[in-house]
Amino acid sequence: MTRPKRSDKKGETRLDRTTALDLYTRMVRIRQFEEKAARLYEQGLLPGFLHSSVGQEAVAVGVCGALRKDDYITSTHRGHGHIIAKGAGLDRMFAELYGRETGFNRGLGGSMHIMDFELGVLGANGIVGAGIPIAAGAGLSIQLRGTDQVAVAFFGDGAINTGAFHEGINLAAIWDLPCVFVCENNLYAESTPQEYVLRIPALTERARGYGIPGELVDGNDLVAVYDAARRAVERARAGKGPTLLECRTYRWYGHYIGDPAVYRPQEEVEYWKARDPIPRFEAWMKEHVGFDDADREAVWQAVAAEVEAAVKFAEESPLTPVEAALDCVYS
Amino acid sequence: MRDNVLMREALREALDEEMARDERVFLMGEDIADPMGGSYKITLGLSTKYGKHRVRNTPISEIAIVGAGVGAAITGMRPVAEIMYVDFLEVAMDQVVSQAAKIRYMSGGQLSVPLVIRCQGGPGRSAAAQHSQMLEAWFFHVPGLKVVMPSTPYDAKGLLKAAIRDDNPVIFFEQNGLYNTRGPVPDPGEDYTVPLGKADIKREGKDVTIVAYAQMTLFALQAAEQLAKEDGVEAEVVDLRTVSPWDKETVLRSFRKTGALVVAHQAVRQGGVGAEIAATVYEEALDLVDVEIARVGAKFAPTPFAPHLERYVIPGKDEIVAAVRTTLERGGRFGAVGQAAAQRAGAV
Ligand SMILES: Cc1ncc(C[n+]2csc(CCOP(=O)(O)OP(=O)(O)O)c2C)c(N)n1
Numbered sequence: 263m264t265r266p267k268r269s270d271k272k273g274e275t276r277l278d279r280t281t282a283l284d285l286y287t288r289m290v291r292i293r294q295f296e297e298k299a300a301r302l303y304e305q306g307l308l309p310g311f312l313h314s315s316v317g318q319e320a321v322a323v324g325v326c327g328a329l330r331k332d333d334y335i336t337s338t339h340r341g342h343g344h345i346i347a348k349g350a351g352l353d354r355m356f357a358e359l360y361g362r363e364t365g366f367n368r369g370l371g372g373s374m375h376i377m378d379f380e381l382g383v384l385g386a387n388g389i390v391g392a393g394i395p396i397a398a399g400a401g402l403s404i405q406l407r408g409t410d411q412v413a414v415a416f417f418g419d420g421a422i423n424t425g426a427f428h429e430g431i432n433l434a435a436i437w438d439l440p441c442v443f444v445c446e447n448n449l450y451a452e453s454t455p456q457e458y459v460l461r462i463p464a465l466t467e468r469a470r471g472y473g474i475p476g477e478l479v480d481g482n483d484l485v486a487v488y489d490a491a492r493r494a495v496e497r498a499r500a501g502k503g504p505t506l507l508e509c510r511t512y513r514w515y516g517h518y519i520g521d522p523a524v525y526r527p528q529e530e531v532e533y534w535k536a537r538d539p540i541p542r543f544e545a546w547m548k549e550h551v552g553f554d555d556a557d558r559e560a561v562w563q564a565v566a567a568e569v570e571a572a573v574k575f576a577e578e579s580p581l582t583p584v585e586a587a588l589d590c591v592y593s
Numbered sequence: 594m595r596d597n598v599l600m601r602e603a604l605r606e607a608l609d610e611e612m613a614r615d616e617r618v619f620l621m622g623e624d625i626a627d628p629m630g631g632s633y634k635i636t637l638g639l640s641t642k643y644g645k646h647r648v649r650n651t652p653i654s655e656i657a658i659v660g661a662g663v664g665a666a667i668t669g670m671r672p673v674a675e676i677m678y679v680d681f682l683e684v685a686m687d688q689v690v691s692q693a694a695k696i697r698y699m700s701g702g703q704l705s706v707p708l709v710i711r712c713q714g715g716p717g718r719s720a721a722a723q724h725s726q727m728l729e730a731w732f733f734h735v736p737g738l739k740v741v742m743p744s745t746p747y748d749a750k751g752l753l754k755a756a757i758r759d760d761n762p763v764i765f766f767e768q769n770g771l772y773n774t775r776g777p778v779p780d781p782g783e784d785y786t787v788p789l790g791k792a793d794i795k796r797e798g799k800d801v802t803i804v805a806y807a808q809m810t811l812f813a814l815q816a817a818e819q820l821a822k823e824d825g826v827e828a829e830v831v832d833l834r835t836v837s838p839w840d841k842e843t844v845l846r847s848f849r850k851t852g853a854l855v856v857a858h859q860a861v862r863q864g865g866v867g868a869e870i871a872a873t874v875y876e877e878a879l880d881l882v883d884v885e886i887a888r889v890g891a892k893f894a895p896t897p898f899a900p901h902l903e904r905y906v907i908p909g910k911d912e913i914v915a916a917v918r919t920t921l922e923r924g925g926r927f928g929a930v931g932q933a934a935a936q937r938a939g940a941v
């Protein structure tokens with residue numbers, strides 16, 4: 263297993279306390295949302311599949327923290343974190359997981375397909391790699407419309423050997439599209455270890471092959487991700503073209519909730535749990551902007567209350583009427 | 594109105610007029626910019642007129658062409674993506690089928706995908722198995738896609754303009770055997786569209802309904818002339834124009850008039866569009882006795898290279914004539930017509 267290197271550009275950050283607390287809160291919202299969803303799923307209350315992003319919160323928040331509301335993201339089957347980090351309300355998230363009328367997609371999409379155009383969420387995606395060329399297209403649209411938005415594609419290490427990865431990134435590169443390609447390398451694609459499918463030490467080496475910058479980031483270090491994302495986003499906004507970021511991280515749960523994850527050693531899981539991005543950022547805040555147990559309690563309690571209310575909202579929401587199953591096939 | 598416009602000119606005019614009308618419309622695809630102007634020259638001159646940012650050459654990246662089209666479409670543009678051969682859409686099927694076609698639905702109606710995927714193809718040129726398939730049935734099977742296949746220059750222009758203005762993903766399938774055909778088309782700049790989803794009766798008749806689209810429409814019209822001359826049979830030719838959603842109403846109305854149906858296409862018969870139309874008509878017309886339905890389609894083989902083999906596999910006018918005769922003979926209720934057909938049945 264390749265150990266992630268800490269970003270050596272950490273000194274650049276000037277996160278003020280308000281921003282830091284905001285980013286921290288977003289990580290806690292993801293963590294608590296995912297944990298609650300896992301419990302509900304285990305109780306058989308949520309239909310379908312559930313892919314948890316617990317352990318990977320710093321990537322979602324570090325990147326989305328560097329974005330504006332009108333920037334776009336495309337996401338993956340493991341997309342809850344990205345969408346929450348982009349600003350989604352937990353109530354409509356849970357409602358979608360429950361398949362209710364009030365969900366982001368009225369129960370027509372579900373966990374793997376959450377979209378919210380208002381938040382620039384162009385979609386989680388059930389097809390590995392598919393969001394990459396779509397983000398390139400959003401970048402093309404930005405360039406043609408002449409706005410200064412940015413389009414980000416999140417994808418896993420499993421996506422890097424799809425044709426969509428190659429075609430999408432190359433297109434963005436040759437046209438200098440305002441895109442950021444974020445590989446969330448959690449070391450496994452289902453059971454397949456990343457080194458089995460990659461002959462080079464880091465994906466970022468491929469960036470050179472596309473003629474774009476690549477940066478390897480410790481994906482459990484929120485500040486490092488945030489910094490790298492800011493550099494990439496600034497570059498894109500300035501019209502200088504795309505960047506490939508590789509954020510090394512780890513998913514605590516198996517591929518899906520219920521996967522016993524027999525393909526990985528327990529010591530490895532423990533190693534990564536000890537590098538939990540949330541306490542790591544707490545330590546950073548203590549050192550740089552001030553943060554204590556009372557601050558921590560306040561955030562966790564407020565989020566717990568939000569989660570509880572959101573689940574209640576979802577459970578009390580009406581089922582989508584069956585006629586809706588035939589709506590919106592066409593515009 | 595001009596009465597002798599090439600199909601390829603009509604298509605270019607549609608693109609030109611829509612680009613002039615709406616700056617959100619742009620084109621991308623392989624080799625579409627000048628000086629090449631597209632493998633079949635449909636986009637010739639457009640990059641010179643509108644600039645290479647709006648008429649964009651792409652790498653050979655079908656996934657990215659369709660995928661970027663989807664991304665641009667859901668964020669405010671109206672892309673027309675060109676795929677050089679419909680056969681190459683196979684490479685990008687996920688972006689067509691699970692992205693473009695489903696985003697509106699999966700988003701609960703939030704997003705629409707105003708994307709036109711122009712492609713061309715078809716048999717008749719010894720292009721062999723990978724460059725001449727009629728793949729419309731694949732897309733016909735997918736809710737969320739529209740599939741348009743014009744047969745005349747007039748329809749081609751009006752349908753392409755309508756497709757570009759439509760808020761849904763449209764597979765606009767141009768049959769290359771029609772590119773050099775000519776027909777009447779209104780003057781440039783005279784704005785007209787042909788509505789998607791509406792069939793057109795290209796020839797009226799009372800004895801049998803022939804449903805076709807794209808080049809098969811022309812073969813159906815030739816077949817109808819032959820049947821009129823040799824058999825005294827008046828065939829009605831319904832040109833679907835839009836294959837999905839298909840115009841059930843017009844087909845059924847015609848069928849209720851004639852009581853006999855032949856659905857003809859050059860795609861393989863098995864699992865083809867004709868199977869769906871035949872089955873639907875049968876189900877909807879259960880109240881009618883003495884109905885006759887037949888399908889014409891390619892034999893179940895890839896398209897062979899040698900001209901005589903290709904002609905053997907892919908149907909045209911003769912197969913339509915034969916199918917009409919067999920059908921009417923089987924029905925037997927057309928009196929003289931049926932008997933004449935019965936005599937020929939042995940030869941068919
Ligand atoms: C094109 C495609 N192939 C296979 C799958 C099945 N599948 C779903 S997730 C997954 C693993 C993806 O791994 P990765 O991209 O690393 O994301 P992670 O699950 O680790 O977040 C696979 C093989 C799929 N959804 N799409």
Ligand SMILES: [Mg+2]
Pocket residue numbers: 418419420446447448449450451452
């Ligand atoms: Mg992975």
